[in-house]
Amino acid sequence: xxxxxxxxxxxxxxxxxxxxxxxxxxxxxxxxxxxxxxxxxxxxxxxxxxxxxxxxxxxxxxxxxxxxxxxxxxxxxxxxxxxxxxxxxxxxxxxxxxxxxxxxxxxxxxxxxxxxxxxxxxxxxxxxxxxxxxxxxxxxxxxxxxxxxxxxxxxxxxxxxxxxxxxxxxxxxxxxxxxxxxxxxxxxxxxxxxxxxxxxxxxxxxxxxxxxxxxxxxxxxxxxxxxxxxxxxxxxxxxxxxxxxxxxxxxxxxxxxxxxxxxxxxxxxxxxxxxxxxxxxxxxxxxxxxxxxxxxxxxxxxxxxxx
Numbered sequence: 661x662x663x664x665x666x667x668x669x670x671x672x673x674x675x676x677x678x679x680x681x682x683x684x685x686x687x688x689x690x691x692x693x694x695x696x697x698x699x700x701x702x703x704x705x706x707x708x709x710x711x712x713x714x715x716x717x718x719x720x721x722x723x724x725x726x727x728x729x730x731x732x733x734x735x736x737x738x739x740x741x742x743x744x745x746x747x748x749x750x751x752x753x754x755x756x757x758x759x760x761x762x763x764x765x766x767x768x769x770x771x772x773x774x775x776x777x778x779x780x781x782x783x784x785x786x787x788x789x790x791x792x793x794x795x796x797x798x799x800x801x802x803x804x805x806x807x808x809x810x811x812x813x814x815x816x817x818x819x820x821x822x823x824x825x826x827x828x829x830x831x832x833x834x835x836x837x838x839x840x841x842x843x844x845x846x847x848x849x850x851x852x853x854x855x856x857x858x859x860x861x862x863x864x865x866x867x868x869x870x871x872x873x874x875x876x877x878x879x880x881x882x883x884x885x886x887x888x889x890x891x892x893x894x895x896x897x898x899x900x901x902x903x904x905x906x907x908x909x910x911x912x913x914x915x916x917x918x919x920x921x922x923x924x925x926x927x928x929x930x931x932x933x934x935x936x937x938x939x940x941x942x943x944x945x946x947x948x949x950x951x952x953x954x955x956x957x958x959x960x961x962x963x964x965x966x967x
Contacts, residue, residue, distance in 0.1 A: 662857035665713040666720060668706075668727075670735075675756045676749075681705070681735035682757070685712055685725040693768045693791045694761055695964065697727040698754070700773025700797075702875045704734035706861035707772075710854065711949050714957035719965065726761055728753075730775070732876035734861075743820050744881045750778045751785060758789055766791040768964040769901075772949055773797050783903070784895030792964045794904045796956065797946055799913050800929065801887040802921035808886055816884035828877045832870040839863040839871050849944070849951040858950075889929070896932040903936040904963045906956070912946035 668683045683705040688694065697708045705727035712725055729736040731753055732745055758767060769790050771779030776798015783790045822828055833839045839859035844850050850858075863871045907913075913923050930936050939959055944951040 662710075662851075662853040664709050664857075666709075666715075668709065668712075673757065673760050675753055675760070678731055678736060678738065678753075680731075680753070680757065681729040683708075683727040683729075686720060686723060688724045689722055692723045693766055693964070694724045694726055695768045695770065695960075696754075696758070696761075697725065698769070698771045698775035698778060699727070699730065699733070700771075700775050701879065702733070702873065703772070703775075704862055704874060705729045706734070707858065708949065709857075709861075710953035711957045711960070714953040715961055719961045724761075726757075728757055729874075732879055734874050737876070742876060742878050743823055744816070744878055744884075745876070747778075747781075747883060747885075750774075751782050754778065754782055755786065755789075762789075766901075768792045768794075770794040770960055771796065771798055773946065780899070780903075781892075781895050783901055784898035787898055787900040790899070790901040792904075792966075793899065793901045794906065794960050794963060796906045796949060797908060797912060799907075799921070799923075799926045800889075800892055802917055803889045803925075804886040806886070812882065812886055813884050815882050819881040823878055823881055828880045830873050830875065830877050832866070832872045833863070834870065836860050836863070836871055839873075847945060847947050847950060850947070854950065893929060893932045896929065897934070899933055901935070902963075902966075903930075903933050904959065905930055905936060905938045906948070906959055907938070907940055908944040908946060908948045908951070909940050909942045910945045 666685050668685050670681060670683050672679045673682055699705055699707050708727045730750060766789055769779045776795040777800055779793055780795055780798060783793045836859045840855040843855045843859060863873045866872050911923055913921065913926060941948045941952050941955050949956045
């Protein structure tokens with residue numbers, strides 16, 4: 661099994677009536693921006709361990725690294741049952757987490773997938789709080805049309821009913837090895853040792869002894885609000901921090917959306933960011949921070965270390 665090179669400590673912070681579970685490496689350094697790592701959908705803060713281990717010794721020792729579990733993921737669970745989650749809540753959660761860990765000090769923000777989308781939106785909403793921003797495969801969503809709104813609201817209401825009937829329940833597994841096999845099936849590039857370690861951070865045994873993913877199944881319910889490209893572009897334009905957009909060479913975007921949304925369209929959206937550069941990670945899929953942690957760590961380290 662994988663053995664972490666840098667031991668994390670965990671703590672719980674009260675944020676917006678939730679006990680937020682946060683993973684930390686290092687300690688605050690005077691004059692040095694904290695590095696905040698935010699995970700994607702159905703993932704956990706521990707997912708960043710491979711990248712943290714790949715940072716150089718000097719970089720890892722020179723700043724505090726912070727990786728929360730988003731609400732409804734990992735060990736940040738609502739006290740009462742929840743039947744849906746709103747994207748805007750991640751922004752407010754992040755805002756108050758930064759109050760706690762950084763105060764008025766700008767931070768370096770790295771987000772993967774859903775976390776990358778949160779990072780880009782937050783960078784436009786609170787531009788003064790971000791020193792540098794790294795977006796790993798956070799592409800946004802396909803363009804929508806207002807005519808889709810009636811069907812979307814109807815879909816949302818029906819999926820809430822499905823959730824209440826238990827029809828959206830996540831699959832459970834006999835043991836941690838079963839979870840590891842699931843991780844490797846989803847991502848064939850993930851080595852067995854890393855899968856075995858991650859399985860025990862990504863899932864846990866329930867009262868019945870079966871292992872369940874640490875993610876609320878209510879996250880499967882569709883967002884009732886349409887994704888509006890014009891709003892996204894306005895938020896991109898409001899980002900003041902330099903941005904590094906990183907994608908895997910496998911073009912996971914086209915794999916998900918086919919002709920509904922392409923990398924070319926995403927790159928066109930990026931032209932609205934005032935200071936942006938892109939990088940491609942070879943031999944990697946969507947979970948590029950698992951597939952090539954050394955490459956991703958160096959990209960992050962080099963980018964945020966620039967004056």
